Amino acid sequence: ETGVTQTPRHLVMGMTNKKSLKCEQHLGHNAMYWYKQSAKKPLELMFVYSLEERVENNSVPSRFSPECPNSSHLFLHLHTLQPEDSALYLCASSQATNLNTEAFFGQGTRLTVV
Amino acid sequence: GESVGLHLPTLSVQEGDNSIINCAYSNSASDYFIWYKQESGKGPQFIIDIRSNMDKRQGQRVTVLLNKTVKHLSLQIAATQPGDSAVYFCAERVAGGSYIPTFGRGTSLIVHP
Numbered sequence: 001e002t003g004v005t006q007t008p009r010h011l012v013m014g015m016t017n018k019k020s021l022k023c024e025q026h027l028g029h030n031a032m033y034w035y036k037q038s039a040k041k042p043l044e045l046m047f048v049y050s051l052e053e054r055v056e057n058n059s060v061p062s063r064f065s066p067e068c069p070n071s072s073h074l075f076l077h078l079h080t081l082q083p084e085d086s087a088l089y090l091c092a093s094s095q096a097t098n099l100n101t102e103a104f105f106g107q108g109t110r111l112t113v114v
Numbered sequence: 115g116e117s118v119g120l121h122l123p124t125l126s127v128q129e130g131d132n133s134i135i136n137c138a139y140s141n142s143a144s145d146y147f148i149w150y151k152q153e154s155g156k157g158p159q160f161i162i163d164i165r166s167n168m169d170k171r172q173g174q175r176v177t178v179l180l181n182k183t184v185k186h187l188s189l190q191i192a193a194t195q196p197g198d199s200a201v202y203f204c205a206e207r208v209a210g211g212s213y214i215p216t217f218g219r220g221t222s223l224i225v226h227p
Binding site: 002035041043056090094097102103105108 | 165217
């Protein structure tokens with residue numbers, strides 16, 4: 001266990017559904033990240049939060065909406081997704097975005113859009 | 115992510131052999147590098163890191179080498195074991211206002227017993 005917990009582990013949703021992915025860390029970290037991992041592609045950074053403020057949005061479609069209510073929790077709200085959005089969504093945290101420290105990853109949510 | 119890439123997508127080795135996984139990066143402003151291991155069904159896990167003021171760092175059975183002249187990073191695994199089978203990613207952090215890890219494509223290491 002890395003200290004970063006993601007739920008659910010698996011999610012199947014229709015294109016008209018609304019769902020949310022949850023990430024939780026109790027490591028005392030101030031930075032949290034969402035990554036998308038598709039087959040045969042590098043890990044793609046989606047969003048970065050530092051001290052609960054979004055500091056990076058890598059041209060992610062608006063059907064993905066992040067929320068960081070506090071430094072321990074990060075959500076990814078999903079709405080009217082496309083089949084090509086099916087992927088492993090990984091949450092990570094680190095001490096801060098201005099430090100040379102490793103990121104700790106959760107186990108990921110395997111999302112299938114049907 | 116686009117500035118970090120891996121030379122080989124798959125590496126097959128025999129148990130007991132040494133493994134070398136390579137990574138190229140293009141951003142000379144990168145000053146911190148991390149190797150992650152991702153096993154099937156799990157998130158990436160930290161293996162070892164190196165700062166740009168070093169050219170070699172050793173851990174338990176792993177060594178990371180950094181060649182800043184050619185912007186090349188390698189991970190050496192000694193006496194590779196079946197449990198080492200995984201996808202290995204290198205990540206770089208670019209010096210500046212934010213240190214946000216970006217990842218290469220990953221190399222799949224397959225260890226044959």
